[in-house]
Amino acid sequence: MDKPLNNRAWLFVLPVLVFVLFSSLLPVMTVVNYSVQDTMGQNNFFWNGIAWFQNLLDPSTDIGGRFANALVRNLLFSFVVLALELPLGIAVAICIPRHGWKVGASLVAIALPLLIPWNVVGTIWQIFARADIGLLGAALNGLGIPYNDTQDPTSAWATIVVMDVWHWTGMVALLAYAGLKSIPDAFYQAARIDGAGRWSIFRNIELPKMQKVLVIAVLLRFMESFMIYTEPSVVTGGGPGESTSFLSLDLVKIALGQVDLGNAAAMSLVYNLITLTICYAFFTVMTQLDRRKDV
Amino acid sequence: MATITLDGVGHAYPTRDPGEAKRYALKPINHVWRNGRAYALLGPSGCGKTTLLNIISGLVIPSDGRLLFDDRDVTSVSTEKRNIAQVFQFPVIYDTMTVRENLLFPLRNRGVDKRTAEARVVEIAGLLDLVPVLDRRARGLTADAKQKISLGRGLVRSDVSAVLFDEPLTVIDPALKWELRSKLKAVHEALDMLMIYVTHDQVEAMTFADEVVVMKDGEVLQIGTPTELFERPDHAFVGFFIGSPGMNFLPATVEGASGHVGETAFALGSGYPSLTDKVQLGFRPDYATVSNDGAGIPVTVLRIEDLGRRRLARVALGPHEVTATVPHGAPIALGEARLEVAAHHLHVYVDDRRVEGEAA
Numbered sequence: 001m002d003k004p005l006n007n008r009a010w011l012f013v014l015p016v017l018v019f020v021l022f023s024s025l026l027p028v029m030t031v032v033n034y035s036v037q038d039t040m041g042q043n044n045f046f047w048n049g050i051a052w053f054q055n056l057l058d059p060s061t062d063i064g065g066r067f068a069n070a071l072v073r074n075l076l077f078s079f080v081v082l083a084l085e086l087p088l089g090i091a092v093a094i095c096i097p098r099h100g101w102k103v104g105a106s107l108v109a110i111a112l113p114l115l116i117p118w119n120v121v122g123t124i125w126q127i128f129a130r131a132d133i134g135l136l137g138a139a140l141n142g143l144g145i146p147y148n149d150t151q152d153p154t155s156a157w158a159t160i161v162v163m164d165v166w167h168w169t170g171m172v173a174l175l176a177y178a179g180l181k182s183i184p185d186a187f188y189q190a191a192r193i194d195g196a197g198r199w200s201i202f203r204n205i206e207l208p209k210m211q212k213v214l215v216i217a218v219l220l221r222f223m224e225s226f227m228i229y230t231e232p233s234v235v236t237g238g239g240p241g242e243s244t245s246f247l248s249l250d251l252v253k254i255a256l257g258q259v260d261l262g263n264a265a266a267m268s269l270v271y272n273l274i275t276l277t278i279c280y281a282f283f284t285v286m287t288q289l290d291r292r293k294d295v
Numbered sequence: 296m297a298t299i300t301l302d303g304v305g306h307a308y309p310t311r312d313p314g315e316a317k318r319y320a321l322k323p324i325n326h327v328w329r330n331g332r333a334y335a336l337l338g339p340s341g342c343g344k345t346t347l348l349n350i351i352s353g354l355v356i357p358s359d360g361r362l363l364f365d366d367r368d369v370t371s372v373s374t375e376k377r378n379i380a381q382v383f384q385f386p387v388i389y390d391t392m393t394v395r396e397n398l399l400f401p402l403r404n405r406g407v408d409k410r411t412a413e414a415r416v417v418e419i420a421g422l423l424d425l426v427p428v429l430d431r432r433a434r435g436l437t438a439d440a441k442q443k444i445s446l447g448r449g450l451v452r453s454d455v456s457a458v459l460f461d462e463p464l465t466v467i468d469p470a471l472k473w474e475l476r477s478k479l480k481a482v483h484e485a486l487d488m489l490m491i492y493v494t495h496d497q498v499e500a501m502t503f504a505d506e507v508v509v510m511k512d513g514e515v516l517q518i519g520t521p522t523e524l525f526e527r528p529d530h531a532f533v534g535f536f537i538g539s540p541g542m543n544f545l546p547a548t549v550e551g552a553s554g555h556v557g558e559t560a561f562a563l564g565s566g567y568p569s570l571t572d573k574v575q576l577g578f579r580p581d582y583a584t585v586s587n588d589g590a591g592i593p594v595t596v597l598r599i600e601d602l603g604r605r606r607l608a609r610v611a612l613g614p615h616e617v618t619a620t621v622p623h624g625a626p627i628a629l630g631e632a633r634l635e636v637a638a639h640h641l642h643v644y645v646d647d648r649r650v651e652g653e654a655a
Contacts, residue, residue: 186383189354192374193381194448195404204400208390 034265052266063254063263070247071274077246078225081164085221088165089172090210094202096177107177110170122234125163129155129235149236153243156236160244163231168221175217179210215286219279226275247271297378297456299328299351299489303360306346321346322514323359328457333483333490335504337497339536343513344493348459351491352379364456380449381459385466386441388433394420395429398447405452412451419450422482439471443478450486457489464499476502497537509533525579526640531647534577540607543583543617547576549643552652557613559592564638565652575644582640583619585610587628591635599627610634 038048058064096106113121131137131148140147149155183205191201229248232238238245238253245253251271255264305323310316321343328334336344349355350362353374362370369377389397395416402412420426423443428436433444442463449458460479464472480503483490494500500507501521508518509532516530517523528534534542547554547561550569554561554576561576585596585608594610599621606621610632619634621627642649 184385186385186387189352189374190381190383190387190445190448192354193352193379194401195375196400197404200404204389204391 031265031268034261035269038262048262052262053270056263056266056270063267066242066250067247067267067270069242070245070250073243073245074226074247077161077228078222080161081168081225082218082221084161084165085169085172086214086218089169089217090176090214092169092173093176093180094206096173098181107174110173112170113167114170114174116167118230119234121163121167122231125159125231126235129159151240153240156240156244159235160232163235164225164228167231168224172217172221175213176210179213180206183209211290215283219283222282223275223279226278297364297489298330299457300363301326301328301360302363304347304350304357304362305359306343306350306355306357307359309358317358319343319513321350321357324515326508326515326518328489328491330489331487332505333480333503334492335500335507336491336493336510337495337500337507337536338510339495342510344510345461346513347510348381348461348491348493351457352381352459353377378452378454378456379459380452380455380457381461382442382445382449382463384462386438386445388441388444390432390434392433393430394425394433394436394444397433397444398425398451401448401452415451415453419447422450422485423447423478439467439475442467442475446479446482450482450488455488457491460490460492460494462494463492464494464496472499479503497539501537509536511536527642527649528577529649531575531577531644534579534642538579538581540580540618542577542579543619544575544577544644545612545615545617547574547643549574549576554641554643556615559612561592561636561641562638563641563643563652567643567650567652570643570645570650572646575647577642577644577649578636578640580607580618580620583617583634583636584622585619585627585632585634586622586625587632589633589635591633594632594634596627596629596632598629608632 035052036048036050037045038051039045055061055063056067059068092110096110097103116124128134129137129149131141131150137147137149146152147155149159187205187209188201191205196204227248228246229252232244232246233249233252236244238249247267248271251264251267254260254267301324303323303325304321305319306321307317307319310318324347336347338344346355350357353369353372356371360370361368364377389400392400398416398419399412402415407415417426417429420429423446425440425443425447428440433441436444446458446463449455464475467475476499479490479492492500492503494503501524504521506518506520507524509516509524509530511532517528517533519527519529524533524537528537528542531542531544534544545556547556548570549555549563549567552563552566554563556576585594592612594612594617597609597611597616600607600609605623606627608619608621608627610617610619612634617634643652644650
């Protein structure tokens, strides 16, 4: 079939281009701009090449060391959070009833934490975890378990991890539940006829059928946990010491605390690229692995 | 291998009001499914055929009666302990497994020795033409291949009492339906198993089964061979549902060996006692011929439908309309004509049930 070639058709794409330009490209370009310039004040900028990036990626420099440490903390945090939320979310989803009024009640209960704004979640847990008056902190100390999230890094980490699990497991559960609901009854009936046990049904029917939603859940949870800012900023403020200073918290300190624009710009660009690369790699590997097995 | 006995098996869903009469999804039936035979459950949607199938497989526990496999009462035995295989409307396969693993799955779950299991899988795969794809992942295959895998998972178990089919050809391409149906028939002959096949398609039922069970509104109307169902339908619904087009019915009064429809008299093959209630004469369009110049009952031809292989005439008899066959090659014109029905193809129905005449 001969398709008419008319370059004026590009005009149709123009509105989208303009929108993307203003919503993301131009703001990012200002960051790129800062990342290759330096200033001595008075709003006089001069070209600095890739020096900020060289500094940042060299762990022996001050800023490089901070960046590397925060990056490791971030990766560890995302890993721990995913390792807890994914199995827990799936387990919760399997326990949700499939029929009757209990479905609605369970779903609302599970979704409640998702409806609370980030900073409110942070505030709730900040007070909840206080060693002197917080229900959690005081109770733990009362039981003889040493706990203080403002002085002990382990306590601080545990608080933030548990808070994130409380906040976001519901989302994984809802996604997994959607996947489970899409499995026709015939699969369960056939499995019973084939004599499959509960674990075998989970392994051979439920897990494969949930795979697509779980990939989405992992992507969403990874991105969100890797960029976490509000809750730790409210609960621990990055402390004690630097123990919960994630990349985002450090970035805000450098950019707005120290007004070190060059370092901050280089850091945000690298941060952004890392998130993008990990998500892309994960998505590609997951979908490719799956496809290869079909042949 | 087993004979399945339905001893007053019926199913009613619980009613809220204890005084209320039971509403049966399946009215109690007595029937014996004999080993080695193929049965079809035929009826419109919602007639209870799937409920009956699920009772046999154990997915539904009947509210009434007993279910026996040979002499063993299995009424409340769980599905996995019944040795039943079931093929569902949509193919059920285990996505992550290869075809071979799919077929091995029921055997592995039952702890069958590995070498025996492997050999059995190859044998069944050969029967179903699945050998070339044995090591492919099941997910990527076509719907009919997947349905064969579902079927194969039932057949690999050599101890199954019966193989149940719940409208298994619904999602199959029409061109492949015929092929898969003959495959089923071949499998049935090769393995000598009891097979029960649920469908709402009369062609499927008639070609597959030795005996067809016609159901409507939770009730079994007739059990018989395809020929019996066609020649002597026990119930007006069977006559109407089976055959294309369905049976003609005319309101009538019957006296002795003749049936009167308005002013017209039909000669019946045998005599009847005096009948009251709703009396109808029924005959198949296939056994009624219409011609412009023959003998028979005067009728008016309203229109002709040429189906290629045969021609059907829609004719008026007084205020009633019936369908009849135009003999091969005979010319036919609209308007006045004669209708002939052989006496032994005329059946008398009282309240929709066929009554047998007394030999004249």
